[in-house]
Amino acid sequence: MPLLSVVVPVHNVERYLRACLESVLVESSAEIEVVAVDDRSPDGSAGILREYASRDPRVRVVTLAQNVGLGRARNAGFALARGEYVWFVDSDDRLAEGAVGAVCARLRELRPEVLLVDHDRVYEDGAVERDASSPVLRGVDGVVSLDERPELLRLQHTAWNKIVAAELIRAHDLVFPAGWYEDFPFSHPVLLAAERIAVLDRVCYHYRRGRDGAITTSVSARHLEAVEQYRALWAGLAARGPRFRRHDGRLFRLMIDHCLAVMGNADRLPSRARRDFFRRVVLLYREHRPAGGYPRPGSLGRIKHELIRLGWYPAYAALRWAWRSSRTLRERRRGNPSAGAAAAVPAPRRSDHFDRREAAIGAGMDYGR
Template sequence: MVTETRHPLLSVVVPVHGVEAHLHQCLDSILDGLDAADAADVELVAVDDASPDRCGELLRAYAASRPAVRVVTLPHNVGLGLARNAGLDEATGRYVWFVDSDDWLPPGSVPAVLARLRADRPDVLLLDHLRVHHDGRIEEDASSPLLRGVDGCVRLAERPELLRVQHTAWNKVVRRAFLTELGLRFFPGWYEDIPFSHPLLIAAERIAVLDRICYRYRQGRPGAITSTRSDRHFDAFDQYDRLFGWLSAARPDEAGLRAELFALMVSHLLVVVGNDHRMPADLRRPFFRRVARHYRRYRPAGGYHRPGGVGGLKHRLVAANSYPAYWMLRAAHRIAGRLRPARPAPAAAVSVEPAAMPAGQSGALAVRR
């Protein structure tokens, strides 16, 4: 008699590197509190990306008492994107969710995700999240309103604003066979989410939205990419090359998509060049020059919709490759900010990179990707 192997509905892939202090919180938030039916439908694939601390030891001890947990140990550090690929290769679930090991899920998130997957069977399920700062301050993402009022499954053509939802892997649960059909993988380098997240939404026939906070996104952790000054932020240019290469091959006639992605790219790169937590001062000018080259390379023939206000002015300065004017604008904006009277902080401040914001809307700049 042949016994059919039952695969779980959901594989949660967790790349792990240098997060000893946060690891148990992340893993417990995925598996704790599940009833028997949901527990049987979840597997956790943790990837020890040659972590320099005790993460590998902690993972092995954790998996020893939990059959739903499997640990993949990499012989040397490969970075977040390739570690996700290693976990994806071991995943057996019909859907995969990439969760970063310094973040965590609010109670009830996994059962809510499972219920929506069973009900709608989407290609991609979008989730809402909150940003959590080291001082306990919580911020809603400015793209969160874009997730409101989506019933059942839609295509991007029906809800084009969904392309402006935060372009991360962890706010999307993806049908694994759909990934295989697309041949989509993570590339090496920083900003690996760029050529992964956008193609998912563009190619999906069935996009569902779970209008619920299912993810807590930790801000400002030492060692996080967006809290690290480095020339590796230049990796973003290669990732956008890959995105536009995919777009040219897969959707060569969709000028509207190209214009939308172009606007998002320029806004995102302006966030990076202007962020003191990421960009060393001596690299700001060469980074800006690279932004201007990407502007010329990918500017749509039919033009695009610039954001309003200061953001739109920065776009014009990039188009003119005018770093001195950009520098003066940035300096004046910072002086004005210091002179502005302090106002009481709202209960839930909004902070998001403009790359994830609706066109024409401005807001505070995020400090993590």
């Protein structure tokens, strides 16, 4: 039985797939296996998977009968995983040099139920930046519980920055739902279920940003699915009992910050869908606000949370436009030649990352393959 199963769902990523697989297989370790899931990819990805499986016995390929989406493809891969631990790696991303060996060494040393790793963001133009949530990993030695280090909930809530004991997943029936924003109904319960959490404070994962076709670059009304995924998250936590409800206040704060980030981002939500998204978030707020309250953000974030509480969309739209206008003026003073064109956009139709500043730490804004 391998120590680590790397589950790689594959769909329409022919351009990036070899780099992903090479980054996992470059170390000749018998402690790992790769379970690659061909989610009925329409490009040449299936041929690449067959090629790697034919020359490396650590690679197994499963081809799904129909396209099921990222979450369910991960579930299909996990069902076949034989490793003691599972790492869900997206096929348009890649692992950092030495990551597999470092992860396996930490797993053998500490035997945690969840191992958290750091990542950076790699853009199509070659730019690289650390994630804003990375500082929560600092200074975590040995094995801790979430009650000892509750700030770990603020780590970007994706699946790929967590290596999870397969037994923990099975014991609590933790699965990925269908649809967009499938990560956090899995990622949060994993941390709440674990009694032994460890950290590998080094960049182990290169997260690709800005590629064509990725969810994070798709302007679509499907981003409304984020609200329904949060509703499913709360239902799942309630069904699992008190152990999963002990950090409701922190989770509620993260949820509202994340919804504000999605709603304010013109690169995701079409302007015509923003009012509907706001209405749904208001309902989510009223349904799940903890009876004992929750930790509020400061400054602009507090104002936005209050507008959600009150359900005042016109005030939110005006605030969003005012923020964008002030940003445009600042850019013009710095000599940005595109600022003048941006200023001509009618209010309050467009904005770029209106909520990024308030939601930067632990909002988990980025999803999808």
